[in-house]
Amino acid sequence: MKFYIKKERLIKSVQDALKAVAVRTTIPILVGIKFDADDRGVTVTGSDSDITIQSFIPKEEDGEELVEIVEPGSIVLQARFFSEVIKKLPELIVEITVEDQFKTIVRSGNAEYIILGLDAEEYPRLPIIEDGDHFSIPNDLLKSIIKQTVFAVSTSETRPILTGVHWMIEDSQLTAVATDSHRLAMKQATLQSEERNGKSHSIVIPGKSLNELLKVLDESNEPIQMTITNNQILFRAKNLLFFSRLLEGKYPDTSKLIPTDSKTIVKLNAKEYLEAVDRASLLAREGKTNVIKFTTMDDDMIEISSYSPEIGKVVENVKSISTEGEEIKISFNAKYMIDALRAIDGTEISIYFTGTMRPFIIRTDYDDSILQLLLPVRTF
Amino acid sequence: MKFYIKKERLIKSVQDALKAVAVRTTIPILVGIKFDADDRGVTVTGSDSDITIQSFIPKEEDGEELVEIVEPGSIVLQARFFSEVIKKLPELIVEITVEDQFKTIVRSGNAEYIILGLDAEEYPRLPIIEDGDHFSIPNDLLKSIIKQTVFAVSTSETRPILTGVHWMIEDSQLTAVATDSHRLAMKQATLQSEERNGKSHSIVIPGKSLNELLKVLDESNEPIQMTITNNQILFRAKNLLFFSRLLEGKYPDTSKLIPTDSKTIVKLNAKEYLEAVDRASLLAREGKTNVIKFTTMDDDMIEISSYSPEIGKVVENVKSISTEGEEIKISFNAKYMIDALRAIDGTEISIYFTGTMRPFIIRTDYDDSILQLLLPVRTF
Numbered sequence: 114m115k116f117y118i119k120k121e122r123l124i125k126s127v128q129d130a131l132k133a134v135a136v137r138t139t140i141p142i143l144v145g146i147k148f149d150a151d152d153r154g155v156t157v158t159g160s161d162s163d164i165t166i167q168s169f170i171p172k173e174e175d176g177e178e179l180v181e182i183v184e185p186g187s188i189v190l191q192a193r194f195f196s197e198v199i200k201k202l203p204e205l206i207v208e209i210t211v212e213d214q215f216k217t218i219v220r221s222g223n224a225e226y227i228i229l230g231l232d233a234e235e236y237p238r239l240p241i242i243e244d245g246d247h248f249s250i251p252n253d254l255l256k257s258i259i260k261q262t263v264f265a266v267s268t269s270e271t272r273p274i275l276t277g278v279h280w281m282i283e284d285s286q287l288t289a290v291a292t293d294s295h296r297l298a299m300k301q302a303t304l305q306s307e308e309r310n311g312k313s314h315s316i317v318i319p320g321k322s323l324n325e326l327l328k329v330l331d332e333s334n335e336p337i338q339m340t341i342t343n344n345q346i347l348f349r350a351k352n353l354l355f356f357s358r359l360l361e362g363k364y365p366d367t368s369k370l371i372p373t374d375s376k377t378i379v380k381l382n383a384k385e386y387l388e389a390v391d392r393a394s395l396l397a398r399e400g401k402t403n404v405i406k407f408t409t410m411d412d413d414m415i416e417i418s419s420y421s422p423e424i425g426k427v428v429e430n431v432k433s434i435s436t437e438g439e440e441i442k443i444s445f446n447a448k449y450m451i452d453a454l455r456a457i458d459g460t461e462i463s464i465y466f467t468g469t470m471r472p473f474i475i476r477t478d479y480d481d482s483i484l485q486l487l488l489p490v491r492t493f
Numbered sequence: 494m495k496f497y498i499k500k501e502r503l504i505k506s507v508q509d510a511l512k513a514v515a516v517r518t519t520i521p522i523l524v525g526i527k528f529d530a531d532d533r534g535v536t537v538t539g540s541d542s543d544i545t546i547q548s549f550i551p552k553e554e555d556g557e558e559l560v561e562i563v564e565p566g567s568i569v570l571q572a573r574f575f576s577e578v579i580k581k582l583p584e585l586i587v588e589i590t591v592e593d594q595f596k597t598i599v600r601s602g603n604a605e606y607i608i609l610g611l612d613a614e615e616y617p618r619l620p621i622i623e624d625g626d627h628f629s630i631p632n633d634l635l636k637s638i639i640k641q642t643v644f645a646v647s648t649s650e651t652r653p654i655l656t657g658v659h660w661m662i663e664d665s666q667l668t669a670v671a672t673d674s675h676r677l678a679m680k681q682a683t684l685q686s687e688e689r690n691g692k693s694h695s696i697v698i699p700g701k702s703l704n705e706l707l708k709v710l711d712e713s714n715e716p717i718q719m720t721i722t723n724n725q726i727l728f729r730a731k732n733l734l735f736f737s738r739l740l741e742g743k744y745p746d747t748s749k750l751i752p753t754d755s756k757t758i759v760k761l762n763a764k765e766y767l768e769a770v771d772r773a774s775l776l777a778r779e780g781k782t783n784v785i786k787f788t789t790m791d792d793d794m795i796e797i798s799s800y801s802p803e804i805g806k807v808v809e810n811v812k813s814i815s816t817e818g819e820e821i822k823i824s825f826n827a828k829y830m831i832d833a834l835r836a837i838d839g840t841e842i843s844i845y846f847t848g849t850m851r852p853f854i855i856r857t858d859y860d861d862s863i864l865q866l867l868l869p870v871r872t873f
Contacts, residue, residue, distance in 0.1 A: 225807065229803070389603075392606075426607040429604040
C-alpha cells in the first residue's frame with residue numbers, strides 16, 4: 114500500500130474514527146484504526162464493536178486532489194499514537210507506505226516515522242446493513258432530537274435498557290423518549306421515509322452512541338440517511354458512516370407516566386427562571402441534597418429556595434408571567450430542572466403541576482414537539 | 494459588618510485569594526477566605542499556611558466607587574462555595590451583611606444567600622515582614638525569571654530543597670537556579686535595591702509558590718516590590734500581597750556542574766529544532782523511554798531520532814546553521830529538551846557539548862542571561 118494524502122483531511126478523518134475507539138478493549142486490534150486505500154480514495158475506520166465510525170476521503174473533491182493512490186491496500190495503525198503523529202507532521206502532504214511485516218512508513222518533509230502496524234485482515238468486518246428500512250432527516254433536526262433527550266438516559270447499569278433512548282417510528286413520525294425513572298425527556302419529529310412500507314419501529318439506541326454521533330455530525334445542512342435493522346442503526350452523512358448497536362430488551366411503556374391534566378400552570382421567563390434555579394442549585398449541590406423548593410406566592414411571584422443545615426440558605430423571588438390554578442409547594446432535583454430547561458431552549462416556558470407528590474411537565478408554547486417531565490422529591 | 498461592593502472586583506479578588514487556598518488542609522479555617530472591611534476598603538485573604546495571598550479592594554479607584562462600607566468588621570467564608578456564589582449573582586452590586594453567629598447575608602437583586610460563616614478571630618495572622626531587605630523588579634522580568642527556571646525544580650520529595658528555586662542576590666544581581674539533578678535552568682537579572690546595605694541573600698523559594706505567583710501577577714507594568722526575611726518572601730504589587738514561606742536547608746552548589754569549555758558547538762533554528770524534537774518525543778513517550786538521539790552528520794545536518802522495539806522508529810534530519818568541532822552522538826530526555834527550548838524562547842539557539850557522557854548547555858546569542866543544562870542519558 115502506498116498513497117499521498119492531504120494532511121488536514123487525514124487528521125479530520127482520523128479524529129472522527131478515533132471517537133469510536135475505546136481506551137480499553139478486550140479485542141486488541143480495536144486499539145487501532147484501519148486504513149483502506151482503493152481506486153476511489155482512502156477509508157478510515159474506528160470501532161469499539163458497539164459503535165463503528167467510517168470516514169471516507171475521496172481522491173478528489175470539488176476539483177481538488179485529496180489523495181493520490183500509488184498502490185492500494187490496507188493496514189491497521191495504533192489509533193491514538195497515529196493521530197498524534199499526523200497532527201505534528203511538518204508538511205501539507207503525508208506519504209504513507211506499507212512495507213513487509215506491516216511496517217508502515219509515514220513521511221512528511223524531513224520527518225519519517227516507521228510504525229509497526231497490524232494486519233488489516235484481523236480487523237472485524239462492518240455490520241451488514243442491507244435490508245433495513247431507510248429514513249432521511251435534516252442534520253439540524255437530528256442534532257436537536259439527540260440533544261433534547263439523551264441527557265435524560267440512566268447512567269446506572271441496573272436497568273441497562275434505560276441507558277438508551279427509545280425511538281418509536283410510526284408512519285414516519287418519530288417519538289424519542291429517554292428516562293432514568295426520575296425524569297423523562299420526549300421529542301417528536303417527522304422523518305422522510307424513502308420506502309413507505311408502513312412498518313413501525315421501536316428501537317433503543319445507546320445514549321453513548323448518540324453522544325458520539327453528535328460529535329461527528331458537522332455543520333452542513335445535508336440530510337442524514339438512517340437505516341434500521343434488527344440490531345443496528347446506521348447514520349449516513351457525506352463521507353461518513355456511523356453504525357451503532359441497538360440495545361436489546363423491551364423499553365418500558367412511558368406514555369402513562371405523562372399527566373394529561375393539571376391543577377397549577379406557571380408560565381415563566383425561561384432565562385430568569387433558569388438563572389434563579391442555577392443559583393439555588395449551588396447551595397443545593399454544596400449541601401449534597403441537590404434539592405430545591407418551588408413555592409407559588411402572592412402577586413404571581415414564585416419563591417425558589419434551598420436549605421442546608423451545614424451551609425446556609427438561598428431564597429430568590431421570580432415574577433411569573435402568569436400563575437393559574439391552585440397554590441403549589443414542590444421540591445425537585447436542581448440538576449434535572451436545569452437539564453430540562455436547557456433542553457427546551459425557549460424564551461418562555463410553562464410548568465404544569467398536578468400536586469406536590471405528582472410528576473410535573475415543562476413545555477414551551479413555541480414548540481409542542483418537546484416535553485420534559487420531572488418527578489418531585491418528597492420533602493414536605 | 495456590612496458593605497456594598499462592585500461584583501466584578503469582588504470576583505477578581507476572591508479568585509486571586511482562592512489560589513492560596515488548599516483543597517485539603519489540616520487547619521479547618523483555612524478552607525475559608527477572610528474578608529476585612531475597614532474605612533480604607535475590603536481586604537480578601539486566602540492561605541494554605543505556606544502561601545498567603547491578600548487582595549485589596551479600595552473604596553475608590555480612578556474616581557470610581559468600588560466599595561461602600563456601612564459597618565466595618567471581619568468574617569471568614571467557605572472559599573470555593575463563596576467564589577461560585579458571587580459569580581452567579583444577578584446584579585452588578587453585591588451587599589454583604591454579617592449578623593449574629595457569623596450568619597452572613599449575600600444579597601444581589603432578588604437573590605439572597607444566607608451563608609454560615611466562621612469567626613475571623615480564628616484565622617491565622619499574616620507573617621510579620623518588617624525588617625527584611627527590599628528590592629524592586631519589573632513585573633515582566635519577574636515573570637520571565639520564574640518561567641525560565643521553575644519548570645526544572647524537582648517534583649520528588651526525596652530532596653525537598655530541590656523542589657524550590659535557588660535565588661542568590663549579591664549587589665542587586667539575582668541568579669536564579671533550579672535543578673532536579675537531571676537538568677538545570679539558570680537565569681540572571683538585575684534588581685533595584687532600595688536599601689543598599691550590601692547584604693547578600695541565598696534563599697530557596699518553593700516552586701509551587703512561584704507557579705501560583707505567576708497566576709496572580711497581572712499584565713500591568715508596575716514594578717513588584719520584594720521583601721526578604723529569614724523564612725519568608727513577600728511580593729507586593731498594586732492591591733496585592735503575596736507571601737511565601739522559604740525552604741529551609743542548604744541548596745547544593747551548582748556552579749561546578751556547568752561546563753566552561755566545549756568540544757562541539759551546534760547552532761540551530763530554534764523553531765525547526767523544537768518541532769523535530771517534539772515529533773521524535775511522541776515516539777519516545779509512547780515507547781516509555783522518553784529518550785531521543787542527537788547525531789551530527791555530514792553537511793551540517795543533525796539527525797534527531799528515537800526508537801522503540803514495540804512502536805517503531807522516527808528519524809528526522811535538521812539542517813544546522815553551523816556545526817563546529819568534533820562529531821557527537823548523544824541521547825537525552827525529550828521532555829527536558831522541550832522544556833529547555835521553550836524557556837529560552839529565542840529564534841536561534843546554540844548547544845555546547847563536551848562529550849557523549851558529559852552535561853551540555855543550551856544558550857542563545859540574543860540573551861546571555863539564560864542558560865539551560867541537560868545531563869545526557871547513557872544509551873551508547
